Amino acid sequence: MSLLDVRDLSVVFQRRGERPFTAVDKVSFTVEPGQTVGLVGESGCGKSVTSLAIMGLLPRRGNKVTGEVLFDGADLLKLRPDDMRDRRGRDIGMIFQDPLSSLNPVIPIGIQVAEVLERHRGMDHKAALKEAKELLDAVGIPDPMRRLKEYPHQISGGMRQRALIAIALACKPRLLIADEPTTALDVTIQAQILTLLKQLVDETGTALIMITHDLGVVAGLCDTVNVLYGGKVVERARRHELFGHARHPYTHGLLNSVPRLDSPRGERLHAIPGSVADNIPWAEGCAFAPRCPNVVDACLEGPPPLEPTATGGDLRCNNPVSEEVAVP
Amino acid sequence: MSERSIGLLGERKKARLEELARASADKGGVSLVRDAARRLRRNPVAIVGAIIVGLFVLVAAFAPLIAPHDPVQRFDELTRNLTVDNIPGASSEFPLGSDPLGRDFLSRLIYGSRQTLFVGVLATLIGLAFGVVFGALAGAFGGWIDVILMRLTDVMLALPSLLLAITLVAMASKSSQWTVIFAVAIVNVPIFARLLRGSMLAQRESDHVLAARALGVKERNIVLRHMLPNSLTAVIVQATLTFAVAILDAAALSFLGLGDPDINRAEWGLMLGVDGQRYFEVRPELAYYPALAIIVVALGFTLLGEAMREAIDPKNRR
Amino acid sequence: MLRVIVRRLLQLVVTLIALSALIFIWLRNLPGGPVDALLGERATPETRALLTKALGYDQPILVQYGKFMQRILTGDFGNSIRTGDPVTEVIGRAFPATVELALAAMIIAVGLGVPLGYLAARWRGRFLDNLTIAGTLLGISIPIFFLGYLLKDVFTQNIHWFPPSGRVSTGIDNTNVTGFFVLDGLLTREFDAAADALWHLLLPAITLATIPLAVIVRITRASVLDVLNEDYVRTAEAKGLRHRTIRGRHILRNALLPVVTAIGLQTGALLSGAVLTEKVYNWGGLGTLITDSISGSRDYPVLQALILLAALVFVVVNLLVDLSYAFIDPRVRVR
Numbered sequence: 013m014s015l016l017d018v019r020d021l022s023v024v025f026q027r028r029g030e031r032p033f034t035a036v037d038k039v040s041f042t043v044e045p046g047q048t049v050g051l052v053g054e055s056g057c058g059k060s061v062t063s064l065a066i067m068g069l070l071p072r073r074g075n076k077v078t079g080e081v082l083f084d085g086a087d088l089l090k091l092r093p094d095d096m097r098d099r100r101g102r103d104i105g106m107i108f109q110d111p112l113s114s115l116n117p118v119i120p121i122g123i124q125v126a127e128v129l130e131r132h133r134g135m136d137h138k139a140a141l142k143e144a145k146e147l148l149d150a151v152g153i154p155d156p157m158r159r160l161k162e163y164p165h166q167i168s169g170g171m172r173q174r175a176l177i178a179i180a181l182a183c184k185p186r187l188l189i190a191d192e193p194t195t196a197l198d199v200t201i202q203a204q205i206l207t208l209l210k211q212l213v214d215e216t217g218t219a220l221i222m223i224t225h226d227l228g229v230v231a232g233l234c235d236t237v238n239v240l241y242g243g244k245v246v247e248r249a250r251r252h253e254l255f256g257h258a259r260h261p262y263t264h265g266l267l268n269s270v271p272r273l274d275s276p277r278g279e280r281l282h283a284i285p286g287s288v289a290d291n292i293p294w295a296e297g298c299a300f301a302p303r304c305p306n307v308v309d310a311c312l313e314g315p316p317p318l319e320p321t322a323t324g325g326d327l328r329c330n331n332p333v334s335e336e337v338a339v340p
Numbered sequence: 341m342s343e344r345s346i347g348l349l350g351e352r353k354k355a356r357l358e359e360l361a362r363a364s365a366d367k368g369g370v371s372l373v374r375d376a377a378r379r380l381r382r383n384p385v386a387i388v389g390a391i392i393v394g395l396f397v398l399v400a401a402f403a404p405l406i407a408p409h410d411p412v413q414r415f416d417e418l419t420r421n422l423t424v425d426n427i428p429g430a431s432s433e434f435p436l437g438s439d440p441l442g443r444d445f446l447s448r449l450i451y452g453s454r455q456t457l458f459v460g461v462l463a464t465l466i467g468l469a470f471g472v473v474f475g476a477l478a479g480a481f482g483g484w485i486d487v488i489l490m491r492l493t494d495v496m497l498a499l500p501s502l503l504l505a506i507t508l509v510a511m512a513s514k515s516s517q518w519t520v521i522f523a524v525a526i527v528n529v530p531i532f533a534r535l536l537r538g539s540m541l542a543q544r545e546s547d548h549v550l551a552a553r554a555l556g557v558k559e560r561n562i563v564l565r566h567m568l569p570n571s572l573t574a575v576i577v578q579a580t581l582t583f584a585v586a587i588l589d590a591a592a593l594s595f596l597g598l599g600d601p602d603i604n605r606a607e608w609g610l611m612l613g614v615d616g617q618r619y620f621e622v623r624p625e626l627a628y629y630p631a632l633a634i635i636v637v638a639l640g641f642t643l644l645g646e647a648m649r650e651a652i653d654p655k656n657r658r
Numbered sequence: 659m660l661r662v663i664v665r666r667l668l669q670l671v672v673t674l675i676a677l678s679a680l681i682f683i684w685l686r687n688l689p690g691g692p693v694d695a696l697l698g699e700r701a702t703p704e705t706r707a708l709l710t711k712a713l714g715y716d717q718p719i720l721v722q723y724g725k726f727m728q729r730i731l732t733g734d735f736g737n738s739i740r741t742g743d744p745v746t747e748v749i750g751r752a753f754p755a756t757v758e759l760a761l762a763a764m765i766i767a768v769g770l771g772v773p774l775g776y777l778a779a780r781w782r783g784r785f786l787d788n789l790t791i792a793g794t795l796l797g798i799s800i801p802i803f804f805l806g807y808l809l810k811d812v813f814t815q816n817i818h819w820f821p822p823s824g825r826v827s828t829g830i831d832n833t834n835v836t837g838f839f840v841l842d843g844l845l846t847r848e849f850d851a852a853a854d855a856l857w858h859l860l861l862p863a864i865t866l867a868t869i870p871l872a873v874i875v876r877i878t879r880a881s882v883l884d885v886l887n888e889d890y891v892r893t894a895e896a897k898g899l900r901h902r903t904i905r906g907r908h909i910l911r912n913a914l915l916p917v918v919t920a921i922g923l924q925t926g927a928l929l930s931g932a933v934l935t936e937k938v939y940n941w942g943g944l945g946t947l948i949t950d951s952i953s954g955s956r957d958y959p960v961l962q963a964l965i966l967l968a969a970l971v972f973v974v975v976n977l978l979v980d981l982s983y984a985f986i987d988p989r990v991r992v993r
Contacts, residue, residue, distance in 0.1 A: 118911055502934075
């Protein structure tokens with residue numbers, strides 16, 4: 013049985029007096045124990061909303077979540093709020109994009125780590141603080157004893173993200189969701205944080221959902237990659253399949269727009285034309301059609317279905333990039 | 341949008357694609373002011389506030405047509421039985437009865453809107469004018485002008501608002517309508533000055549001002565064309581809210597015996613603060629009606645001001 | 659931190675000196691001059707000349723200002739024109755009454771305002787929120803002296819829950835220790851006196867609390883709404899913390915920072931409101947003193963002292979509030 017089985021998850025934002033907006037549209041994917049799964053796409057593709065829906069962290073009002081999120085076979089969407097609260101932080105941990113704003117500015121780091129231990133592992137305050145020190149040490153924060161008493165604004169961005177990772181992993185959850193964990197960091201720090209995550213995931217056997225717009229992150233970390241566009245999965249493949257033979261024109265475009273050191277001098281970077289604002293509704297056809305170089309008539313006659321590929325992945329495209337054409 | 345639709349697509353589909361893309365792209369690009377105005381029109385709070393303010397101004401404008409009687413005339417029918425303990429109540433001729441001097445209470449209430457509007461508007465405008473000049477000078481020039489002007493506002497802000505107004509009235513040799521207006525106005529000068537200065541300082545560092553400066557636009561034009569107009573929206577909102585405070589302060593001064601001494605003047609604050617207080621035990625209506633009028637009008641201006649503030653707040657833009 | 663304190667203290671001193679200078683100029687330029695103001699218009703030229711010399715008004719203006727400041731700094735504000743008593747004594751008698759009233763009002767405003775503001779934010783857009791907002795709007799739109807009369811009419815005339823005015827009932831023999839009647843009653847174990855004083859205090863305190871209450875509710879609500887959108891609240895939820903912990907440690911602790919500033923600024927509303935409230939309930943504090951010193955012939959020695967005292971209290975309270983930030987908010991501490 014999969015650790016996490018997301019089936020037909022949809023999130024519709026409905027504000028009074030406005031047209032409903034489908035942020036996540038029947039997304040399905042699975043995460044096996046210990047596996048690292050990527051959710052990739054541009055901002056606005058629904059990847060963060062998906063993760064918040066899994067965590068039960070979407071605002072109580074103004075949205076409708078449907079589908080199933082099976083964790084160990086139990087549907088998280090059907091849990092009572094208090095039962096979900098018991099699971100968050102214990103079974104599923106989460107780290108967010110901006111480490112500065114994600115830490116409480118007026119509370120010392122130590123307490124912010126310790127409180128999750130007190131909550132889920134029944135430790136008293138003293139024991140929790142002692143364990144917090146060990147955790148800070150484990151995520152590579154130097155002089156953890158001193159850091160316990162310091163406030164978020166007193167430590168560096170990289171250290172803040174390390175502290176957040178310590179918080180998320182404090183109760184040894186079986187699943188960790190990382191929502192763009194390196195985007196707000198300096199490039200040099202990004203690599204350190206990714207290495208740390210990889211090391212911790214390998215050591216603890218925690219499954220990881222990596223949410224990112226950065227294919228470089230995916231390349232180093234993920235076993236399976238789900239590419240999202242306009243709230244739907246458009247391509248799913250194992251890492252090597254994806255990088256070797258991307259089939260969807262969107263994935264292809266994403267790969268081509270990554271700058272490469274080994275590309276010939278003077279060669280232009282291939283950006284995907286347009287932006288997500290150019291989407292058309294899925295009901296009308298393929299949302300990517302306005303930006304797609306391979307668009308055909310069928311693309312405007314309704315949404316293409318998600319179909320299995322020969323290599324064991326899935327693809328939602330009427331006119332995929334031919335397999336012979338490898339990434340330049 | 342054009343070059344990317346490659347020849348694989350039929351002509352009809354191409355047109356459909358263009359159409360769909362245009363429909364979905366036509367979301368942004370609304371100007372700040374128009375966007376705020378649109379949100380204001382949709383906000384029921386703003387509409388209620390605007391209706392109250394509108395009615396108030398209409399009543400003030402057409403008071404002579406609406407009022408059944410002359411507001412200063414003492415009527416024999418009313419004065420005949422008038423004593424300190426007996427103020428004639430409602431009759432068909434005088435729908436709200438008499439005031440303590442035998443004048444038609446309803447007519448005085450209706451005419452009262454004029455004086456109240458007059459006091460409120462003048463007090464607000466005078467405060468606004470001085471405040472804007474102070475704030476603009478401090479914000480535009482900075483340096484020692486800024487330091488002196490801000491220390492001056494410090495001194496004014498060192499006294500809580502009503503106490504400052506009381507002090508100012510006490511400074512005048514005789515109280516009159518104008519001492520009230522000026523006292524209430526001056527209380528608001530430092531508030532406007534601080535607001536405008538803060539907003540202008542924030543803009544000094546903003547990208548569009550830096551860009552204008554980099555392009556070599558004259559400093560005077562930067563201040564007049566770029567910084568002032570953008571800061572004024574906040575000031576206008578504050579002015580709307582100030583009007584409510586102004587009529588409440590004027591009423592408080594009347595209540596303390598520091599108001600306009602002219603017994604012929606019909607003004608809600610005066611009516612409430614003087615007669616309403618003195619005859620509360622005998623005829624509480626003398627307090628209720630002007631109080632109700634003040635509350636409703638103050639509420640109207642507050643609602644409108646709050647809704648405006650909410651509308652121009654960039655946090656609410658989407 | 660120390661530098662900030664020193665700078666703020668210097669600013670405070672400059673402000674108060676400027677204010678005293680303004681008051682000096684004002685008193686010097688009274689219609690008919692300060693001598694007439696003291697003696698009235700019917701005084702003979704001889705007495706006038708005598709007093710002018712006695713008060714030092716024949717000396718150069720800077721010397722006069724120096725003497726004026728010297729007297730203020732030594733706490734010598736002269737005698738009240740109205741009663742002839744020393745001004746410090748007159749003010750000393752009225753001071754505790756106003757402080758007691760203002761403190762009670764502040765306790766009501768904060769004790770009620772913060773929970774109401776929090777609940778309104780939590781239930782944003784629902785019935786409770788709309789009701790609370792409507793209430794605060796009414797609270798800031800109603801002339802508070804009118805509200806005072808209204809409450810007095812309902813609770814003392816129609817239903818006799820509260821006494822109509824004053825600070826104690828006749829027949830209650832309270833021992834004066836501190837001048838705070840409720841506290842005095844408790845200190846001297848005269849509990850009937852304490853209860854009586856509290857009973858008198860409640861209605862005026864509610865009246866005076868109206869505006870600060872409305873403001874504190876609004877600021878708490880806005881601040882809680884801001885904090886609810888903060889990423890660290892989402893982190894706290896992602897940790898699965900108990901609702902209680904999130905509310906106290908993560909939401910309220912951050913949300914109350916702006917409220918603390920508001921409380922300082924509301925001291926001003928309390929001082930202003932006290933003037934009106936005390937007149938309604940015949941309270942006999944500083945507010946009553948101001949009204950009495952202005953109506954009729956103006957009691958300038960008392961007035962000038964009251965104005966300086968009000969400014970001093972207001973400015974010092976706000977300074978203390980700003981300084982207290984250093985203890986609440988670690989981000990301020992390092993600067």
